[in-house]
Amino acid sequence: MYFKRLTAILALLFLLVIPAGAQKFGIKSNLISDAVTTPNLGIEFRMAPKWTMDISGQLNAWNIHERRWRHWMVQPEARWWICEAFQGNFLALHALGGQYNVGNINTNVKFLGSDFSGLKDHRYQGWAIGAGIGWGHDWILAKHWNIELEIGIGWIYTRFNRYPCTVCGSIPDEDRNLHHNYFGPTKFSLAIEYIF
Numbered sequence: 001m002y003f004k005r006l007t008a009i010l011a012l013l014f015l016l017v018i019p020a021g022a023q024k025f026g027i028k029s030n031l032i033s034d035a036v037t038t039p040n041l042g043i044e045f046r047m048a049p050k051w052t053m054d055i056s057g058q059l060n061a062w063n064i065h066e067r068r069w070r071h072w073m074v075q076p077e078a079r080w081w082i083c084e085a086f087q088g089n090f091l092a093l094h095a096l097g098g099q100y101n102v103g104n105i106n107t108n109v110k111f112l113g114s115d116f117s118g119l120k121d122h123r124y125q126g127w128a129i130g131a132g133i134g135w136g137h138d139w140i141l142a143k144h145w146n147i148e149l150e151i152g153i154g155w156i157y158t159r160f161n162r163y164p165c166t167v168c169g170s171i172p173d174e175d176r177n178l179h180h181n182y183f184g185p186t187k188f189s190l191a192i193e194y195i196f
Contacts, residue, residue: 024086028148028193033058038071042191044079044086052079052086056189067105068123068166073098075187077134086146086195092134094152094187101125103166114182118162126160126178132186144195152187 025045033040042056054077060070077094081087103123109116118124132154138146162175 024195026086026146026193026195028056028191030056030058030189030191032188032190037064042193044193046085050081050083050085052081052090053077054079054092068101068103069105071098071100071102073128079136087138087140090136090138092136092150092152093131094134094154095129095131096156096186097127097129099127100160103163111184114180114184121165123163123166123168124160125163126158128156128158130154130156130182130186134187136189138193146193146195148189148191148193150187150189150191151185153184154186156182156186158182 025043028042028044030040030042038058038060040056040058042054044052044054046052055074056077057072057074059072061072062070073096075094075096077092079085079090079092082089082091101123102119102125105116105119107116107119132152134150134152136148136150138148140146157179159177159179161171162178163169163171164175
């Protein structure tokens with residue numbers, strides 16, 4: 001129910017902030033997400049000479065080689081461009097939200113207070129919300145084509161259930177409604193963008 005409301009609020013926000021006389025908008029895809037088999041799509045539109053709104057989302061709805069990395073995420077972002085929209089450097093403020101179902105992934109990675117080694121023998125299912133700041137740069141390749149690099153850091157709060165194996169459906173009481181706070185990278189994007 002919470003995520004239906006969040007999706008409805010984001011859709012309404014998107015419809016309210018698109019200026020009727022927008023001179024430019026773009027459609028983009030993050031090549032890094034594409035490389036790890038996570039389809040994604042983003043749209044960006046100008047709101048003022050130095051301001052744009054970017055709304056990106058991704059969906060991974062399948063298992064690969066019996067590894068489960070299913071998730072969806074939406075990441076709206078306001079951008080302030082140092083020179084002019086869609087070219088050069090920008091500063092950004094983003095939010096994010098989504099759900100995940102992850103397991104059977106063999107890793108011993110421990111990163112900024114998060115231990116991912118449990119992904120081998122357990123399945124984690126839950127939701128996450130967060131916010132962060134970022135810096136990026138757009139390079140103009142041709143009249144309608146840009147390439148964009150962005151990095152962001154921030155905070156993510158997640159609430160989840162931990163299943164004792166990667167395919168089972170029962171949850172011990174001590175593994176219900178767990179939560180975790182994360183601070184670190186929240187965005188890393190190398191995107192190709194078509195500008196209209």
